[in-house]
Amino acid sequence: MKVGRRRNFVDNLTSASHSIDALSSLLKDQINSDVTMRKKIRDLSARNNLLSLKSSRKIILEGARFLVGDGVLKQEVLDELENLIAGIPESKIRKRLRHRTLAAGDKESVCRVRFHVHDESGKPVEGAELELGALVLESDSRGMVEVSLPKSNYEGVARARGFFDKDFEFTIDSTDAIMIPLTLRSLSHEDRIAAKLDELVERARRHDLIRERLRKAFEEQGQTLLSIPAYRSALSELLTELGSEPESWIAQAKKQQGMVKSFLKRDDRRYGLRRDILHLAEESKQTGGITRLSEVLVRLDDLGWETDNDEVESILHEMAREGLIQGIKRIEGVPLLVEFVPVALTDDPQLVLALAARQEGMVTIEDVVVELEWTEERVRNALDMLVETGVAKEQKSYSKSTRYWFPGLRGRDK
Structure with missing residues (x-):
């Protein structure tokens, strides 16, 4: 990119190669006509965003400050750049490898290590990440990870969606092959709900941050905001997060005055x-x-x-x-x-939920058997599912029937 003197936006460099121009044109046509490809590019960009890397952020900001010092870039552009970078969470490059192979000459001095990642019942965990320093590996469908490592002491962490992180350490003092089992403990339903809700709140915070940044930029730049790459990229990110197709939305916004302003306008109430x-x-x-x-x-x-x-x-x-x-x-x-988060309920649990709603958020097994004329086994299956999903709470009693409470159906005074 190049920065024009006395201008507060950036232009694309003119390519020096006609071959690159032709290839870029073909890729652009393919991307515009292939929704799946666009989504894949966005997903990859989200995971490998240069603006999220500490080293890149430092270099970009230092370069921008030099340009301000030389009088090539306006201070307000640097301020906007700093706000943009501050709104992107910092991350590190993570090298993903499924298998690591070493040169033939090194094989006599290394050990073949196999990790078996499984849950508490012994079921393999596919797609688990094992982080060993700078090395990140991923388990296959059998829960297996294989790597060759030199003699040393190692510390690592295993991560998988729906499980608690597990720290582990081991020592390699010979070249004999070893197997290391790693048991991951499943998150409880409450933990999964909490994680999902935290994710929703963070996503909303990110939406607000992007929208506020764009709103301020629109007040300064007006409709020309759509032609400035940095703002256009942020707008595309926000539109994608909200489930819109950025290219078609922006194309329509260029023709329809007031569309951007209406989209970014904040209703405080x-x-x-x-x-x-x-x-x-x-x-x-x-x-x-x-x-x-x-x-x-x-x-x-x-x-x-x-x-x-x-x-x-x-x-x-x-x-x-x-x-x-x-x-x-x-x-x-x-x-x-x-x-607030998905609660998968089949017909039976929904009928029990309806009955609980009529009884102020509390039922017993006997209540459901009598009211719905079901077998006790069918009732227990439905109630167990409601307890597992966190919708119901079980209160066991030796002197009375076990009660099932539904907090979401009861007011705070109940």
Whole structure:
């Protein structure tokens, strides 16, 4: 890229090679016509973003400061660049290898190490990451990882989605092949819900950061913002996060005046309600990630909002479209529920949930057997699923029937 003197935007360099131009044109045509390819490029860019690397960030900012010092770049552009980089989480380059092979001459001085990654039941864990210093390896469908290592002491960590991280260490003092089993402990349902809700809150925070940065830029640049690569990239990122197709949206925005301004305009009331609904989502960890819509309304009133069903439902639908929450759940015989994270319920658990709603959020096995005319085994299966998903809490008693409580169906005074 080059920076024009007395200009506050960057231009693409003109290519010195016609062959590169032709290849770039072909790639551009292919990308524009292939949605899958565009998504793959975005995913790869998110994982390998130069602006997230400590060394790259330092070099870019130092270079920009030199340009400001030389009078080539305006100070406000440097400020904008610093804000842009500050809004991107810092990460490190991680070299991914499935197998590592060494040169033939080294084989006599190394040890063949095999890791077997499995869960507590002995089932292999596919796609687990093993980090050994700068080396990152990934388990195959059998939960196996194989690598050749020299004699030394090693410390590492194993990670996999849905499991707790596991630290491990080992010593290689000979060239004899060794097998190292690694048992990963599954996250509880509450832990998975908590992690998912934390992810949703972080995603919302990132959306707000990008939108605010673009809004300020739009106030300064106006419609020309769409022609400035850095801002266009940030806008594309936000549109992608919100489930829109950036290329078609930007093309339409160039033709339709006011589209960008409307998109970036912040409604303080709506923003505040969204923020507090996300706080309620965090609190729903104890209710399996769901709560009654009526409870959401009561809590928002307690926070000082004078709102109604229509406004809150509109915001909830908007947040669901953006992927921030799962949405409003409708089950026959049950008051409207707000599902902050996915809660997969088949017909039987839904019928039990409907019965619990009619009984102020509490049932016993006997209640369900009598009301639904099911066998005890069928009732237990449905209730066990509700307990596993965190929707119900089991309260065992030796003197009375075991009770099943549904926190999401009960008000705070119950």
